[in-house]
Amino acid sequence: MEIYLDTSDISAVERLYRILPLAGVTTNPSIVAKGQGKNPLPLKSLLRALRNAMDNQARLFVQVLANNAQDMITEAQILHEYTDNLVVKIPVTAEGLVAIKQLKQMNIPTLGTAVYGAGQGLLAALSGADYIAPYVNRVDAQGGNGIQMVAELQKLLTEHAPHVKILAASFKTPRQALECMMLGCKSITLPVDIIEQFIADPAVDAAVTQFEHDWQNAFGNKSLNI
Numbered sequence: 311m312e313i314y315l316d317t318s319d320i321s322a323v324e325r326l327y328r329i330l331p332l333a334g335v336t337t338n339p340s341i342v343a344k345g346q347g348k349n350p351l352p353l354k355s356l357l358r359a360l361r362n363a364m365d366n367q368a369r370l371f372v373q374v375l376a377n378n379a380q381d382m383i384t385e386a387q388i389l390h391e392y393t394d395n396l397v398v399k400i401p402v403t404a405e406g407l408v409a410i411k412q413l414k415q416m417n418i419p420t421l422g423t424a425v426y427g428a429g430q431g432l433l434a435a436l437s438g439a440d441y442i443a444p445y446v447n448r449v450d451a452q453g454g455n456g457i458q459m460v461a462e463l464q465k466l467l468t469e470h471a472p473h474v475k476i477l478a479a480s481f482k483t484p485r486q487a488l489e490c491m492m493l494g495c496k497s498i499t500l501p502v503d504i505i506e507q508f509i510a511d512p513a514v515d516a517a518v519t520q521f522e523h524d525w526q527n528a529f530g531n532k533s534l535n536i
């Protein structure tokens with residue numbers, strides 16, 4: 311499966327790309343705005359920096375800002391021409407579906423985003439989106455059941471659009487992410503703090519320290535002597 315970082319923080323991407331099996335980075339307008347300091351980079355420069363932080367190999371997901379189909383398509387064309395291996399994120403509104411259908415004809419890969427329901431996600435898939443991003447925590451925060459929505463969407467895609475991948479998004483806990491992965495989602499995007507929690511268990515550090523202690527007690531040094 312593909313794991314993405316949901317961030318525009320260049321130094322976090324650089325640090326975590328070295329450690330984790332990341333397929334790339336996902337952004338949206340809020341994430342781009344939040345990741346910028348006092349001197350915000352133009353979008354094109356930011357995307358270049360994110361790509362550089364990942365050995366120029368990884369996939370980028372970048373969202374349009376327009377809310378009518380024609381302007382979404384224009385923005386998508388510009389983003390598509392920026393760089394290879396970029397997927398354009400389109401909110402799954404009525405206008406977004408128009409854009410997704412036309413972008414499919416133009417061979418511009420898309421992700422249907424801001425998905426709050428399985429039926430909404432299926433329509434984006436049938437319209438030609440390559441990825442669908444259900445918003446797990448935002449559904450939970452509304453009093454719904456984000457994981458159940460993902461399960462329903464995964465079932466619908468398996469039945470009716472098996473080539474389309476869920477890219478599960480919007481997480482506040484590692485458990486939410488784990489449950490999506492167990493449902494068979496082919497891709498997921500995680501905020502920096504959530505992905506770090508998968509590898510930051512104090513019990514792991516304690517176990518490693520104990521290995522060193524036991525070895526040193528027996529052999530008097532910290533080397534395997536091989």
Ligand code: G3P
Pocket residue numbers: 316336337338341443445447448479480481499
């Ligand atoms: O990728 C979409 C996602 O970033 C939304 O997350 O945390 O704003 O609900 P959040």
